[in-house]
Amino acid sequence: MFKNQQITKDIFYVGVNDRQKHKFENMLPLPNGVSYNSYLIMDEKTALIDTVDISFGDIFIDKIQSQLQGKPLDYLIINHMEPDHSGSIRLIRKYFPKMKIVGNSKTLSMVQGFYGLDDNTLEIKDGEILKLGNHKLEFIFTPMVHWPETIMTFDQTEKILFSGDAFGTFGTLDGAIVDADMNIDRYWDEMVRYYANIVGKYGSPVQKALQKLKSVDFQVICSTHGPVWKENISEVVDVYDQLSRYQGKEGVVIVYGSMYGNTELMAETVAQGLSEGGIKNIVVHNVSKTDSSYIIRDIFKYRGLIVGSPTYCNELYPEIDSLLRKIEIRGVKNRVFGCFGSFTWASAAVKRLTTFVETMKWETAEISVDEKQGLKKDNYQACLELGRQVATMMKNHVDDPAHCV
Ligand code: FEO
Numbered sequence: 001m002f003k004n005q006q007i008t009k010d011i012f013y014v015g016v017n018d019r020q021k022h023k024f025e026n027m028l029p030l031p032n033g034v035s036y037n038s039y040l041i042m043d044e045k046t047a048l049i050d051t052v053d054i055s056f057g058d059i060f061i062d063k064i065q066s067q068l069q070g071k072p073l074d075y076l077i078i079n080h081m082e083p084d085h086s087g088s089i090r091l092i093r094k095y096f097p098k099m100k101i102v103g104n105s106k107t108l109s110m111v112q113g114f115y116g117l118d119d120n121t122l123e124i125k126d127g128e129i130l131k132l133g134n135h136k137l138e139f140i141f142t143p144m145v146h147w148p149e150t151i152m153t154f155d156q157t158e159k160i161l162f163s164g165d166a167f168g169t170f171g172t173l174d175g176a177i178v179d180a181d182m183n184i185d186r187y188w189d190e191m192v193r194y195y196a197n198i199v200g201k202y203g204s205p206v207q208k209a210l211q212k213l214k215s216v217d218f219q220v221i222c223s224t225h226g227p228v229w230k231e232n233i234s235e236v237v238d239v240y241d242q243l244s245r246y247q248g249k250e251g252v253v254i255v256y257g258s259m260y261g262n263t264e265l266m267a268e269t270v271a272q273g274l275s276e277g278g279i280k281n282i283v284v285h286n287v288s289k290t291d292s293s294y295i296i297r298d299i300f301k302y303r304g305l306i307v308g309s310p311t312y313c314n315e316l317y318p319e320i321d322s323l324l325r326k327i328e329i330r331g332v333k334n335r336v337f338g339c340f341g342s343f344t345w346a347s348a349a350v351k352r353l354t355t356f357v358e359t360m361k362w363e364t365a366e367i368s369v370d371e372k373q374g375l376k377k378d379n380y381q382a383c384l385e386l387g388r389q390v391a392t393m394m395k396n397h398v399d400d401p402a403h404c405v
Contacts, residue, residue, distance in 0.1 A: 002062060002067075004040070005177045007160070007178070008158050008220075010135065010158070011040070011042075011155075011160065011222075013039060013177045013228070014039065014048070015052060016035065016038075016052050016059055016060060017172040017174075018033055018055070020055070021033075025198075027293070028170075028291075029291050032170060032171040033171065034225055035226060036085065037050070037168075037223060037224045037225060037226075038060065038085075039222055040064060040067050040068075041132060042068075044132060046071055046074050047074060047102075047132055048073060048076050048092070048099075049077050049153060049222070050164075051089055052084075053088070057087070057088045060088055060091075061091065064092075073092070073095075073096040075099065075102050076096075076101050077153055078101065078107050078111070079224070080149070080165055080224065081107055081149050086111070086114065089114075089117065093117060097120075099120070100122045102121075102130065103121070103151075104123065104141060104149060107151070126151075134157055135157045136155070137155055138153070138154040139152075140152045140153070140154055140212060140216065143205060145166050145199065145202060145206050146164075146199045150165070161221050161222065162222045163221050163222065163223045165223070166199075166206070166240065167240060168194060168224055168225030169191040169227070170193060170226070176227075177227065177228050179228065179230055179231050184227060191239055192239065192300060192301055194225065195243050196293075196299070196301075197293045197296050197297070200300060201329060203246055206240060207241075207244050210237070210241055210244070218233075219233070243300055246300075246332055246334050246399075248300070248335065249301060249303065250280075250303060250394060251280070251304065252281070252282050252283070252306060252394065253285065253306070254274075254307075255307055256284075256287065256307070256308035257287045257308070257309050257319050259312075259317075262342045263308045263310045263340070265375050266341075266383050267284060270306055270308070270386050270390075271387065272384060273383060273385060273386060274390060274391050276388055277387060277388040277391020277392060279394060287320055292322070292326060296327070296330070299332060300332070303334070303397060304337075305335050305337055306390060307340075308341055309341045309349040309352075309353060311346065311347055311348040312349070314346060316348075316352045320349075333362075334362070336364075337360070337362045337364045338364070338367070338386050339353035339354065339357070339368050340368060341353065341368075341369075342370070343370070343371075343372060343373075344372070353368070363393060363397060365389045365390050367382060367386045367389055369383050
């Protein structure tokens with residue numbers, strides 16, 4: 001029944017849209033949904049690249065069978081084992097029991113571990129080639145982009161890179177599959193949010209993968225999430241290059257927690273100081289209102305970060321504490337930092353923020369503002385000055401190459 005969309009004469013899109021799930025990995029909001037992309041190569045031998053989340057298993061099988069028209073499915077090539085892509089392996093095997101499952105040793109071990117399958121498999125090595133007939137598939141190992149088993153598959157014949165999670169975005173595919181056939185504006189921020197939250201910890205492995213891809217002449221990127229990239233390849237690769245080097249653009253994120261508005265007023269004042277210092281990209285987030293995935297996205301996007309927190313139970317405000325842990329885990333580098341806070345009877349938050357930035361080894365403003373109870377004239381001026389000082393530091397900041405990856 002299905003008329004699958006063609007990427008090229010022999011390659012068909014058989015992926016699905018997920019407009020049902022509220023949170024990816026049960027953590028990251030999906031206001032625009034997400035696609036799980038899978039591709040079928042029709043040649044003398046047929047090969048499926050990755051599967052989809054098992055919630056969509058039935059429709060996925062229908063799409064594959066519509067294309068095969070009774071031909072056997074010879075190979076399932078697994079670029080990545082996370083269950084949003086591997087979830088339908090056991091189902092596919094039931095429909096195509098003779099199909100060979102293709103992956104590296106780590107992949108095949110995970111196939112056994114997750115799905116209990118260890119027969120009819122083909123272990124491949126880095127650089128090995130699998131011939132389907134006209135199509136020659138080269139396997140490129142790219143560990144930790146985003147799991148240890150991750151590989152990319154390069155179709156040498158049609159110069160198509162099946163890249164796994166790399167270069168993917170949140171957001172469903174609404175009709176068209178290829179970037180040239182759609183308005184791609186809505187995907188850029190979602191690509192950054194996807195990268196920052198999911199792959200963000202692995203800047204160094206992503207850099208190694210990008211170096212490896214320099215010798216691969218790909219002209220199309222088929223990722224596992226979001227559009228197929230044909231017209232915007234250099235832009236997409238640049239996004240990954242900058243993010244994985246932790247190179248932020250000129251701009252500052254102010255993130256604060258506030259129970260009764262005192263720390264919030266400090267945040268507003270610091271923002272004004274930044275603006276007076278000439279910073280145009282200023283993003284202010286209330287940590288209790290904005291989901292942290294969007295805050296992390298903006299921290300990857302911009303070079304400056306100023307954090308404000310009230311003291312709570314002699315510690316940081318819990319939501320700020322949680323956010324800092326997420327930043328630490330991702331090893332964000334090369335940032336310009338400032339902090340402020342408020343307290344009622346004993347100050348702790350600003351000390352904690354200072355300890356945090358020492359761990360991160362970021363360039364830090366000399367001024368920090370710590371207000372007892374309501375904001376008063378001296379500290380109002382100090383908040384303005386903090387903003388101005390961070391603005392000046394931003395203008396003078398040079399990324400330390402030693403801290404880039
Ligand atoms: Fe889309 Fe790492 O899974």
